[in-house]
Amino acid sequence: MSAEDLGAGSSGRLGQEFRTNAIVGNHYRIIKRLGSGSFGDIYMGENLVSNPKMQVAIxxxxxxxxxxxxxxxxxxYxxxxxxxxxxxxxxxxxWDKYNVLVMDLLGKNLEDVFEACELKFSLKTIIQLTLQLLDRFEFLHSKxxxxxxxxxxNFLLGRAGFPNQNTIHIVDFGLSKEFIDPITGKHISYRTGKSLTGTARYMSINTHQGVEQSRRDDLEALAHLFVYLLRQGKLPWSGLKAPTLKERYRKIxxxxxxxxxxxxxxxxxxxxANLLRYSRSLGFYDAPDYETxxxxxxxxxxxxxxEDDKYDWE
Known part of the structure; x- marks a missing residue:
């Protein structure tokens, strides 16, 4: 979780109960509030028993x-x-009346880095990001x-100055789901009439139409993200106006x-274009051919x- 991907001015739901120097989980000290995520508040902290003291996200x-x-x-995780x-x-x-998750403190999120580069990534950087994210999702689907x-x-760089500073990290699994039942070993069933889950700008067409998501929908959403980067943040369905959120999602x-x-x-x-066609051609139960x-x-x-393998933000 990143210090930079959360607005410091966000209004938290936990109030002021977590003050500087509060200790959670026996040896994690809160340093400062970073902001609010999808389902909770996030703080910078440190591990009091590590040597030297390691900064963490709480x-x-x-x-x-x-x-x-x-x-x-x-x-x-x-x-x-x-x-x-x-x-x-x-x-x-x-801890007290709260659930607490302590994890790595990471760097900036990909949207912030994209904006810092004036919404202009080179083809070299986009291909490198494409290969990293395809690797990540191949692994997720294997699990x-x-x-x-x-x-x-939701895609964060490592912290600046650390060996993993250019590694893309996937965070925030609050909406994730197992598509293989761990008890029966069977794939989840095809269903319709589902409510929208995800971010409308990138979600698959089937998700818009209320179809249960599977591996193909992750891949199509990734393809939409890559096109978003290629088109410098300008997609045909960006900025659509509608009287209600439901109507705007329908228009998108x-x-x-x-x-x-x-x-x-x-x-x-x-x-x-081939990736987008392929992802949309997959059946609900199909496994993407990541190697190809x-x-x-x-x-x-x-x-x-x-000429080199450097990313634009370097």
Whole structure:
């Protein structure tokens, strides 16, 4: 969890109960509040027993909150089990009237970095990000997890000056779900009439239409994210006005359906149009062929003969 991806002026739900120097989980001291995430407030803290003292992120939510998500998030981090590209988890438990999750403190989120670069990433950087995120989602799906909330705000760099500073980390699993039942070993069933879960700008067409999400929807949402980066933050369905949120989501889905992929991806490497076509062609139960997808982007990267492997923000 990042210090930079949360507005310091956000209004927290926990009030002022967590003051500087408060101790949670026996040896994690709160330093300052960073802001509010989707399902709780987030603080910078430090591990008092590490040598030297290590800075951490501390995510806190009331145990009485009906929308409590921290245990769900902790469950998925435990399945991931300290894999590169995901924050390490140091402690989870109840403290007073709150659920607390202690994890790595990371760097800026991808949207903030994109804006700092004036919404202009080079093709070199976008291909590198594409390969990193395809790796992450291939791993998540291998663990029977669908993410269901693709957006650049949930993808964080490592902390500046650390060895992992250019590694993309996926955070915030509050909306994630297992698509294989751990008891029966069966894939979840195809359903319709589902409420929208995720971020409308990037979600798949099937999600807009109320279809239960599976691996294909994560991949399509990623493809929409890559096109967003290629088009410098300008998508045909951005900025649509409507009297209600439900109507705006309906309009966004309608524009996605009616925008030809060739038009959406015009002027960019065909690999991105092919990824979007492929993701939309997958069946509900299908596993994406990540090896073939990634091989195409590796070939594209090599063909471009870039002078170095540096990212734009370096």
């Amino acid at each position: 995510k806190i939510e009331p145990t009485c909150d009906k929308a409590a998500q921290l245990y769900n998030e902790f469950k998925f 435990r399945l991931i089990n300290e894999k590169q590209g995901f924050p390490n988890i140091y402690w989870f438990g109840q 029977s997890i669908i993410y269901r909330d693709v957006k650049p705000e 889905g309608e524009v996605k359906v009616n925008t030809p992929i060739d038009e959406l991806c015009a002027g960019f490497p065909e690999e991105y 997808i990634k091989a195409g982007f590796v070939e594209l990267y090599n063909k471009m003969n870039f």
